[in-house]
Amino acid sequence: MSSQLHSVLAPDSIAVIGASSDPTKRGHQAIKQLLADGFDGPIYPINPKAPEILGLRAYPSVTEVEGPVDLALICTPARTLPGVLADCGAKDVKGAVVLAAGFSETGAAGKALEEETLAQARAHGIRLIGPNTNGVFNLHHRMNLVGVRDAETGNVGIVSQSGNMMLALVTEAQRRRQLGFSTFIGVGNQLDVRFHEYLEYFGEDENTAVPVLYVEGFKNGRQFLDVARDVTVHKPVIVYKSGRTEAGQASASSHTGSLAGSFNLTRDLLRQAGVTVVEQSDKILSVAEGLSLLPPAEGDRVAILADSGGHGTITTDALMESGLRLAEISDETRAALTEILPAQASLANPVDVAGGTDDNPAVFADCTRILLEDPSVDLLMISGMFGGYAVRFAETLGKAEIETSARIGELVRKYGKPVVVQSLYATHKPEPLRVLREAGVPLFIWPENAVCCAAECVRYGAARRRLKDHPPVVAGRARAKAAAIIERVRVEGRGALFEHEAKNLLAVYGVGVPKGVLIQDDADIIAAEIFGDRPLAMKIVSQDILHKSDAGGVKLNVRGADSIRAARSDILANAGAYDSEARIEGVLCTPMAEAGVEIIIGVIQDPIFGPVMMFGLGGIFVEVLKDVAFRAIPMSRADTHEMLDQIASRKILEGVRGPPPVETDAIVDLMMAVAELAQAHPEIAEIDLNPVIARADGLDVADARMILSERTE
């Protein structure tokens, strides 16, 4: 175990600071619960007055305890914290759970107290959970410092920014049975330990198959992504993110900026790191139960085995709507099914047994074997009322049903493919379903929950393969030529690169940008010589004119020397009229891009997650429909391909409006180059390539904008 939190969350000894004889106090309840659960180690009540609490010898201070103390549960008020932590430090306590509220959330004095508390903890190397937490439990360790009743022991871990959310999950799990929890942590104010560290702990914790995190806000988003990538390669991680709809940085200066801070960004980045993002709280347990049991799916081809037309149809609808595919089952499979199913059965996928199992549930196991055997099936869903035949038709079927369940369980083990069961009897959970669940098959009452679980199992499988096979490309150092361009901007005291500078920077990183010529005065008009009769775009270049069109600073489709000269004069005159103080660099001439699909590629420095790339189609798609994809940088080519696939308007890239499909390789190359550039030059706060014109034969970066961060040195 490398996580520091091991001795905090699975301590050998506990001191309860603020222990009490009053049964309404947490400092009493916690000790009582530890004793009742049989916590396997010394418990030290700390109380300056009482000699004994609940039959245990009490100590006036933690420093008086003879043996070592791993964890202190601190039940005393906020103001006592610095002193208490000093004692804990003297005693070499490894970690503390701080229940008290009244820190930074109450104002300046609380903020100062919080800082002092943190300083003490850091000085003594004490890891601190909370403050303002409702506690932690580790049920395998028989340590329940929350006092929640009847929590089932199991393999789902919870880290929550809301104590009530944990309570809701525990309460709901009681109804489901066969689902339980390993460790819970209420993160409270996250003064010291934060989400990524808890996740690191769960990654190592053998008792936790699936950590579930309820997050209102990340403080260390970038570290969380880094830890998540490591954990999800071997263990599924579920995040439910609340506070989703306040989003959007209204005052951002670019399209990319204005779409950052949204829930979509968080969701995309978490999924990039292999995290399972659940968007409805009522699905958290379904997905957690599913992922705790199922192997990751090897693909998205699903077979459905149904004994109820209605439920089979709903399952199919939900499946298609969630983006999964119906497997095309092979002729061999079909032939084998024909042998055992009645004539009226449907052998297409979904396979509907059409009453073929009503009096002989064993057929279900045979169908399961045949479908799992088929290499074109990645995941099997059984839908309808399996497990309830004895309830529904005849009690005499019960024995055969239980045997069938046992056989299906063996098949699940043998083939290693995920199998999900939806049965309308899942609430009642008769014996055959209990046996199935015991064998590792998740059960759901409603098709939508079963499909949600299957979809996340498929998504997790794909993410895991991507993370294993396509690690993010971490870029090398900044290239000197690029650094020189940026340095010149700094020297000239500008906050942003001129368009031609931004394009030159892209060129340093291997992007083919259209040759541009900056013309400054009459003597300098060489554009006509260079470009001949090609139509040009001409734009004012001035650090003081941000909105070039508004200033009359743009002329398009300019052709030939005379027109270039006239356009230059117009642009300079317009710019002068717009802002007579504006410092004019010149007029940039570039060949007009050929027609194509407008796309946007942007990079921002997200305050939570660091450098993030955005991709979308230009114009209304970004502005109105907000149809964009985000990924954290560094990223892999597989990530960029997924971005292109993710947007709703992807069909336009495929040429649905007439033109041939655009060359996606060129887009991917450009995105990877931009990612490299962003890594090599973290001083670039924002990149906005808008528009990039993508065509079947490549692309043109028609406009490029880069903003530098404020110099901090």
Next chain:
Amino acid sequence: MSSQLHSVLAPDSIAVIGASSDPTKRGHQAIKQLLADGFDGPIYPINPKAPEILGLRAYPSVTEVEGPVDLALICTPARTLPGVLADCGAKDVKGAVVLAAGFSETGAAGKALEEETLAQARAHGIRLIGPNTNGVFNLHHRMNLVGVRDAETGNVGIVSQSGNMMLALVTEAQRRRQLGFSTFIGVGNQLDVRFHEYLEYFGEDENTAVPVLYVEGFKNGRQFLDVARDVTVHKPVIVYKSGRTEAGQASASSHTGSLAGSFNLTRDLLRQAGVTVVEQSDKILSVAEGLSLLPPAEGDRVAILADSGGHGTITTDALMESGLRLAEISDETRAALTEILPAQASLANPVDVAGGTDDNPAVFADCTRILLEDPSVDLLMISGMFGGYAVRFAETLGKAEIETSARIGELVRKYGKPVVVQSLYATHKPEPLRVLREAGVPLFIWPENAVCCAAECVRYGAARRRLKDHPPVVAGRARAKAAAIIERVRVEGRGALFEHEAKNLLAVYGVGVPKGVLIQDDADIIAAEIFGDRPLAMKIVSQDILHKSDAGGVKLNVRGADSIRAARSDILANAGAYDSEARIEGVLCTPMAEAGVEIIIGVIQDPIFGPVMMFGLGGIFVEVLKDVAFRAIPMSRADTHEMLDQIASRKILEGVRGPPPVETDAIVDLMMAVAELAQAHPEIAEIDLNPVIARADGLDVADARMILSERTE
């Protein structure tokens, strides 16, 4: 009661045809259940051999029964049906429930048997439920002909095309408690009675507050919409439609046509008729329970009262995502809340009591009163853990909590506003929550379910107001001038109108269409005189050339006599080269429409629902994003306004891309004119106005296409 089905679904007497002494047979189980439940009327076992079954006198034929027989439950095989129905007819039986399968679903012989069966039923005026149904129950009437166990009696009605779906709902309701059912009907093959007639029955049934329909396919969609409009004005109706993803008529000839047949069309039309469309089967019961209890909301402004930050946040997220609004609570409300809540409470909406109720739940009732009193609040959601304080904090709080529940119940009655409670203790349902539920407050464990219920309550309220205040505009007879245009097309043996004819037809119904001139030969070139130097669109007019652009038959921005002449020659030459046999009517010249937003307005004759209008934005919005709205014709102006509001791309109409907002009144006028035209001329199978160019100062119908139905007389 005007529905014919009353004596079938609430019969005074029942004959069981195919009654049996064998306990495994439905003809035995049904009688046993009727006796056990105390059915209040005579039960007549019909069996040619047994003199007595389950202690009741049996009759060899239904014709031998002395008293009248309202309902026959027919348990005999398919082949016996014509004979059995003849007997029932002789006995004046009002209705029959036919369990047998083996009709049209088995092939030609079954189809013939089905037709004979229907003919017999019709001849004798017997209403027939099924065949191939799992039966019906009416629990208030103590008539359970399905044999489902433990179904709670209540006010939710079910009509289902899947017996297992009913079973799933009944099974799940047992877990919820306090939720029960009135009448269930398994529709089977819908040979005679169909969905709209069952809905009519439920509209009148006093025991049913909310009918729930599980529909795989409508046979009489248009009648269903008509009945639904009548029922939903006084009673909510819920439909879950399955079989959603096979949709789309691939071979349709227009954009409108290709998007018809989709689930979105069905959903839009049902909602237009006031129906609550639930899209996830696991939400059916939540919504049914909610709508059975709540008054329809008067608006969409929601107040949230939370005692758990986490749940309050999730509720807010779900609320915003479902399109509801947070009420802006008044200063008076805020002042009143300040009086009773602790300083740390949040008085913005959501109102977070922040521990202010932990030791005094009564504050909850005061907050409820204050928020319901506020006229800016249409609906109140209470979120967190109310009802569980005694479980969570101290048992001594139980009494106060129960009293608080009773007070909230009184407030709900007094203010008549919907109140929805989400509590993490809703599964356990401790006494305070039982009391709340008894008072008509629906309870949910998860915020998403509570919000789903609230959203449907708001939607239903809005639909009810729309249906009451804005009845569909039913158009008068066809106008003679329009009929003459269509007649000419018929006489010439054409299946479609030429563009100029379609536009003339629109003009007859008051649409201002751009003046067009059809030029045919040199002598006929008068376009230049009429249009002067205005830029024109010129298009080939030929019944044999459907794809005018492909044939080189379109020239745009043509100006002046010389260019017109040249363009005409080109177009005719191209058309001749494209198809030398094509009959050429001429070349249509119309002024180019000024730039604006492209929209599409279409009408199709849906095979299930009859005339349906589609609205969407042109180009990719229809083709790629399928961002369109549908409404059944006749429709109201309120319907068209809702269509404009419904599309995701509506912001483009509002001018987000720079231009001023388009004149929506002009669009609404056009849609209402098209609706009138479609009603007046049902022989028009398809209308496609694509594109219509909408601007701030009106609109132009740039292209119009109308196809006639095959003549059937």
